[in-house]
Amino acid sequence: MIDRPDVIVVARSAIAAAPIAEMQALCDALANSGVAAHTSFAFTEQGEPALRECLSERIDAGAGRIVLVPLLVPREPSFANWIAKALARWRAGDERAWPPVLLAPPPMALPGAGDLLARAVAATHDWPQPPEPVLKAEGSIVPAQKHRMLVCHGAPCTAAGAALVWGHLRNEQARQSLRTVGEGMMSAKSTCLGPCSLAPVVQVWPAGTTYGGVDEAGIDAIIRDHILSGQVAEAYAYPADGRKQRLRKGSA
Structure with missing residues (x-):
């Protein structure tokens, strides 16, 4: 039996509390599935933890294998290339022994993705809808930063x-x-x-x-x-x- 990997769910960015909580909920659900030894999330753009920081934490924790699960829709064709280059650059500048770091396929590329989207459509009436916006005239500040x-x-x-x-x-x-x-x-x-x-x-x-x-x-x-x-x-x-x-x- 293959040892369970540490899994990092990777998204582009998030800074508000609600999307951070959503990422944590995804990690919790993945942890409950039993496929991972440890689950965490990270961002490639704005947001904390950044992917490099999260990887460093799992290396310090002694992870035997790390799998990155990209939640990027759509995913740029160059994504795998620049992630590979970044991992090589980070590893080259690090004196620690790195475990294998593997890239999982994006979930939406797997069989059954269409069924998942269909379930989302069917659940529309049970999902809270955004309120009608209240339109009002607002001014804008012209940034003073040099x-x-x-x-x-x-x-x-x-x-x-x-x-x-x-x-x-x-x-x-x-x-x-x-x-x-x-x-x-x-x-x-x-x-x-x-x-x-x-x-x-x-x-x-x-x-x-x-x-x-x-x-x-x-x-x-x-x-x-x-x-x-x-x-x-x-x-x-x-x-x-x-x-x-x-x-x-x-x-x-």
Whole structure:
């Protein structure tokens, strides 16, 4: 009999209490099925715990095998590739012995998914419906924060793991209160920023500085040097000189 694995249910993002509770309920139901030695959840984008943190916790706990179950609908074709690259990068920078980390198929790709959706349709009348919205005129505050950090989500950057970069940025933005610290910072996803061969690409405005090969360590450096200290994070910066540039060795 194969030993039961530790299972991490993986979703994109969640920060409010209700979706966090929903993820926990899914883990509890999976635990009650008896297929897993331990169940937990993690996010690839904004939300805690981040996937890397959850993996680290299970490695410290002595997991013999870890299975990632992706709850991503639809799932990008590049998902398996950038998850594999991220796992390899995290493992290379870790002195601990890692157990096998396996990727399960998305539940909606399995036989019976159509029956599950049909059951959802049939249960509509028993499910609480959202109330009618109360429309009222509201004003909007124009953000006073000076810095704007854009994380490219074009195809090459997505394939290079932009979702993990974005998630780490958003988590650090909340953890360090970056909207209100110093000159303040806002963040946003972006379509293609141009230098696709430097993926994942991040730009910081109003300076217009382009950073390439950005991983979690790169985000930390950009926050520390550029956002908080007003200096270019040179290890990840590429000059806007109108010439073709290649990703430097050692970058993500």
